[in-house]
Amino acid sequence: MKGTVHESSGGVYRVLTDSGDWLDASLRGRLKRQARTGDRVVIGDRVEVALDPDGSATVEVVYPRISEVARRGPGGRGAKVVAANVDRLVVVAAVARPAPGQALLDRLLAIGAANHLETVLVFNKIDLVPEIAAAGDAPHEARASFHRLARLYRSIGYPVLETSAVSGRGLDSLRDFLSRGSSALIGPSGAGKSTLLNAVQPGLNLRTGELSHRKGRGRQTTVNARLIPLDGGGLVADTPGFSDVGVWGVEPRELEHCFPEFAVHREGCRFRGCSHLHEPDCGVREALERGEVDPVRYEGYRGLMEEAVGS
Ligand SMILES: Nc1nc2c(ncn2[C@@H]2O[C@H](COP(=O)(O)OP(=O)(O)OP(=O)(O)O)[C@@H](O)[C@H]2O)c(=O)[nH]1
Ligand SMILES: [Mg+2]
Numbered sequence: 001m002k003g004t005v006h007e008s009s010g011g012v013y014r015v016l017t018d019s020g021d022w023l024d025a026s027l028r029g030r031l032k033r034q035a036r037t038g039d040r041v042v043i044g045d046r047v048e049v050a051l052d053p054d055g056s057a058t059v060e061v062v063y064p065r066i067s068e069v070a071r072r073g074p075g076g077r078g079a080k081v082v083a084a085n086v087d088r089l090v091v092v093a094a095v096a097r098p099a100p101g102q103a104l105l106d107r108l109l110a111i112g113a114a115n116h117l118e119t120v121l122v123f124n125k126i127d128l129v130p131e132i133a134a135a136g137d138a139p140h141e142a143r144a145s146f147h148r149l150a151r152l153y154r155s156i157g158y159p160v161l162e163t164s165a166v167s168g169r170g171l172d173s174l175r176d177f178l179s180r181g182s183s184a185l186i187g188p189s190g191a192g193k194s195t196l197l198n199a200v201q202p203g204l205n206l207r208t209g210e211l212s213h214r215k216g217r218g219r220q221t222t223v224n225a226r227l228i229p230l231d232g233g234g235l236v237a238d239t240p241g242f243s244d245v246g247v248w249g250v251e252p253r254e255l256e257h258c259f260p261e262f263a264v265h266r267e268g269c270r271f272r273g274c275s276h277l278h279e280p281d282c283g284v285r286e287a288l289e290r291g292e293v294d295p296v297r298y299e300g301y302r303g304l305m306e307e308a309v310g311s
């Protein structure tokens with residue numbers, strides 16, 4: 001029978017069959033060998049499951065994926081597929097605690113475009129805005145950074161939601177996004193991905209964790225990604241946070257499409273196939289000099305180009 005993988009942990013795959021039954025399945029030997037070489041079965045994968053005479057279930061076939069959320073694995077080698085067959089990437093950052101880092105957000109948003117996914121940005125912990133304005137460490141920086149980033153990403157065309165799991169602000173809009181198709185939440189550890197999902201669907205009881213007092217960073221509370229069917233329709237993946245991320249699966253010449261704001265300026269490039277790195281008369285670099293392309297995003301593009309060419 002056919003089903004979808006909702007969780008995987010220690011070689012056990014939790015499958016929801018199309019007829020509505022939950023099964024804990026292991027992988028058939030051949031698939032296990034593939035899994036060892038890195039082509040793992042991940043949440044969202046569509047699979048064929050067989051029931052063995054002893055009542056145990058086995059994943060026999062993994063169907064081709066329609067989409068992947070893939071990032072560059074640790075050390076830059078190979079892809080790490082976070083989820084398969086999702087329609088939408090929901091990048092979750094916090095306005096503070098931890099403060100949003102633009103370079104990381106640019107990369108996460110680029111992962112959406114690289115994998116041809118609709119991409120939405122959520123700024124969570126919006127309830128902290130008055131507090132950062134009033135006091136705290138580097139208050140102006142934190143506040144300016146969130147407002148500037150929200151403006152920047154909106155100007156590029158990304159839908160930007162402002163949410164708070166504490167005050168409930170923005171949860172209806174988030175629920176609305178999540179109710180259509182399937183979504184994967186990704187973002188730094190501690191941004192509040194699991195807390196947001198608990199707020200969107202009370203009773204979910206996903207594990208959440210305080211930030212570390214010393215470093216003010218998340219503690220990687222969510223360990224295994226999990227695909228959750230929402231009561232109001234829609235499927236959503238909660239994934240473990242990370243602090244460092246690369247983009248995988250984009251040809252260097254495709255990478256410019258991960259920066260949608262380059263498109264209008266590209267028409268001003270003298271050379272077709274301009275990499276926007278060193279060619280003369282480059283429309284993108286001219287726009288950068290005029291202040292029409294954000295310098296941090298341009299540097300991010302350069303860094304990703306180097307990684308993509310180097311692999
Ligand atoms: N003030 C405030 N705190 C929040 C909000 N959302 C989450 N938090 C807190 O942020 C901390 C981290 O939340 P988690 O939901 O565990 O974060 P996560 O993104 O799932 O982290 P990982 O699983 O490690 O990737 C917890 O202490 C939450 O209570 C919010 O909207 N406002
Ligand atoms: Mg979590």
Ligand SMILES: [Zn+2]
Nearest residue numbers: 269274276282
């Ligand atoms: Zn150019």
